[in-house]
Amino acid sequence: MNPLKPLLEPVIQPVLNKATAIIPIHWQIKGAHAFQHAKNRVGRGRPVPTFKEVPLPEVSTLALQDIDLSNPFLYRQGLWHSYFKRLRDECPVHYQKHSPFGPFWSITRYEDILFVDTHHDLFSAEPIISIGPQPEGLEIETFIAMDPPKHDVQRQAVQGVVAPKNLAQMEALIRSRTADVLDQLPIDEPFDWVQKVSIELTSRMLATLFDFPFDQRHKLAYWSDVAAGAPESTGGNANTDEFFRAAADMAKQMSLLWREKEARKAAGEEPGFDLISLLLANDDTRDMINRPMEFMGNMVLLIIGGNDTTRNSMTGGVFALNQFPDEFTKLRKNPGLIPNMVSEIIRWQTPLAYMRRVAKQDVALNGQTIKKGDKVVMWYASGNRDERAFEQDPDQFIIDRKNVRKHLSFGFGVHRCMGNRLAEMQLRILWEEILKRFDHIEVLDEPGYVQSNFVRGYSTMNVKLSARH
Amino acid sequence: MGKITFVEHSGTAHIVEIAEGQSLMQTAIDNGVPGIDADCGGACACGTCHVILHSDWVQAAGSINADEQGMLGLTPEKTDASRLACQITVSEALDGLIVHLPEFQM
Numbered sequence: 001m002n003p004l005k006p007l008l009e010p011v012i013q014p015v016l017n018k019a020t021a022i023i024p025i026h027w028q029i030k031g032a033h034a035f036q037h038a039k040n041r042v043g044r045g046r047p048v049p050t051f052k053e054v055p056l057p058e059v060s061t062l063a064l065q066d067i068d069l070s071n072p073f074l075y076r077q078g079l080w081h082s083y084f085k086r087l088r089d090e091c092p093v094h095y096q097k098h099s100p101f102g103p104f105w106s107i108t109r110y111e112d113i114l115f116v117d118t119h120h121d122l123f124s125a126e127p128i129i130s131i132g133p134q135p136e137g138l139e140i141e142t143f144i145a146m147d148p149p150k151h152d153v154q155r156q157a158v159q160g161v162v163a164p165k166n167l168a169q170m171e172a173l174i175r176s177r178t179a180d181v182l183d184q185l186p187i188d189e190p191f192d193w194v195q196k197v198s199i200e201l202t203s204r205m206l207a208t209l210f211d212f213p214f215d216q217r218h219k220l221a222y223w224s225d226v227a228a229g230a231p232e233s234t235g236g237n238a239n240t241d242e243f244f245r246a247a248a249d250m251a252k253q254m255s256l257l258w259r260e261k262e263a264r265k266a267a268g269e270e271p272g273f274d275l276i277s278l279l280l281a282n283d284d285t286r287d288m289i290n291r292p293m294e295f296m297g298n299m300v301l302l303i304i305g306g307n308d309t310t311r312n313s314m315t316g317g318v319f320a321l322n323q324f325p326d327e328f329t330k331l332r333k334n335p336g337l338i339p340n341m342v343s344e345i346i347r348w349q350t351p352l353a354y355m356r357r358v359a360k361q362d363v364a365l366n367g368q369t370i371k372k373g374d375k376v377v378m379w380y381a382s383g384n385r386d387e388r389a390f391e392q393d394p395d396q397f398i399i400d401r402k403n404v405r406k407h408l409s410f411g412f413g414v415h416r417c418m419g420n421r422l423a424e425m426q427l428r429i430l431w432e433e434i435l436k437r438f439d440h441i442e443v444l445d446e447p448g449y450v451q452s453n454f455v456r457g458y459s460t461m462n463v464k465l466s467a468r469h
Numbered sequence: 470m471g472k473i474t475f476v477e478h479s480g481t482a483h484i485v486e487i488a489e490g491q492s493l494m495q496t497a498i499d500n501g502v503p504g505i506d507a508d509c510g511g512a513c514a515c516g517t518c519h520v521i522l523h524s525d526w527v528q529a530a531g532s533i534n535a536d537e538q539g540m541l542g543l544t545p546e547k548t549d550a551s552r553l554a555c556q557i558t559v560s561e562a563l564d565g566l567i568v569h570l571p572e573f574q575m
Contacts, residue, residue: 155543412509
């Protein structure tokens with residue numbers, strides 16, 4: 001961190017904000033990109049780690065201090081489960097000194113995660129919630145990574161769009177779009193569920209929430225993947241140039257959309273119920289476009305929030321029901337279990353592995369002392385498999401599991417997932433419509449997994465459908 | 470034994486007995502009152518046991534701490550009489566309490 005930054009920021013910020021009113025955000029991002037290139041050429045840029053996949057060791061062969069949960073291949077190689085279990089049992093508050101992302105604490109038990117998540121007075125969500133930092137030169141501001149009171153103001157401005165009352169009005173639209181996607185699927189021949197169903201449905205939903213041009217909806221999913229895939233943040237494989245290009249393209253399109261809605265509003269048109277119209281209608285956020293990093297931050301947050309999570313739960317549910325075929329039978333016999341199954345899918349998949357915090361003071365937790373300034377990673381994916389918290393074997397997928405709503409996938413406390421009800425509704429409708437049409441969804445081979453320590457996602461999953469008789 | 474009345478958004482009322490010392494959330498759950506999710510199980514961490522007290526009872530239910538205030542802030546349907554049911558302890562002093570349930574939990 002530049003020691004001059006706190007001194008210069010109050011001076012630079014108003015200048016930047018003034019510049020923004022004149023210079024479009026995507027030009028500024030291009031400028032930042034060029035600046036970053038120049039900085040890297042003269043060796044002043046922060047080095048970006050690269051990750052090359054090698055087979056990882058069994059956790060039993062490692063010393064505790066060498067266990068590194070930040071490795072972006074743990075999920076793909078199917079080792080995450082044993083790594084988490086060892087730490088839960090032997091060292092539930094664990095310090096890794098030498099990861100590629102620097103030192104960090106891992107919290108792996110359910111109760112400890114709940115403690116950290118609900119104590120925003122002790123643990124800050126700033127400046128970002130991934131293990132590693134954001135790409136240099138493009139540090140966006142988003143309320144998932146803000147503490148109260150600023151967090152509260154920004155979140156309250158947008159949360160209305162996914163309030164249950166509005167969702168009830170959106171249900172019919174979501175159902176018809178889901179039905180449309182499912183009706184076009186081939187029967188008795190292999191296809192990729194991730195592309196044809198999970199990505200397609202979540203892109204449609206995002207386009208609806210943003211009132212984004214429907215024929216360009218796949219850009220939303222693409223931007224989301226790139227934004228979540230920066231190697232220095234999550235160990236992903238997006239490259240820096242791609243990242244900046246995607247950010248510039250997104251800034252351009254989202255600014256245009258914003259300006260268009262602003263103009264329509266100024267002309268006295270009744271505002272729509274999309275996210276941008278809501279931001280324009282709120283006194284605290286109506287001029288957000290003049291604060292580029294905040295504007296980009298909110299757009300990115302809402303796009304990622306509505307994308308990876310639901311997408312991978314849509315795939316994960318099919319995968320889980322194939323691994324636990326008795327549950328598929330149970331579901332066919334009793335579709336009334338769908339709402340509970342949806343929560344179980346979200347628990348079992350845990351589409352985002354963790355959220356990161358920074359200790360605001362020294363905190364004693366489960367026998368360890370976390371020092372002020374230390375990074376703390378709450379591994380939801382581990383807490384959701386904690387035998388101490390779930391009575392029925394947490395590694396089993398049980399669609400009628402008791403008390404499943406206590407799962408950690410949405411987080412707890414002030415940062416609890418804003419779109420949780422929308423996500424649940426999308427998944428519920430998907431499964432209701434699936435059961436009307438198909439007797440079975442057979443997973444044909446091992447799915448492809450995303451490279452990340454953050455997103456627990458599928459890149460491909462080949463399936464075959466049998467029609468309902 | 471004192472009584473508490475829960476009124477669903479549809480107007481359906483559920484009259485339940487007071488179990489001294491229990492939370493208002495647990496009282497609803499134990500008596501099968503619908504409309505309270507209580508995802509976090511009473512840790513003041515999810516906001517899904519949101520209730521709206523009858524205006525006569527706001528004082529008697531006690532004060533709201535910062536954590537509860539923060540979680541209530543996440544609910545778009547929050548009113549001046551909103552509370553999280555897990556943060557209210559029931560006692561005979563609340564005999565006659567009327568609690569309205571919101572249309573949805575968030």
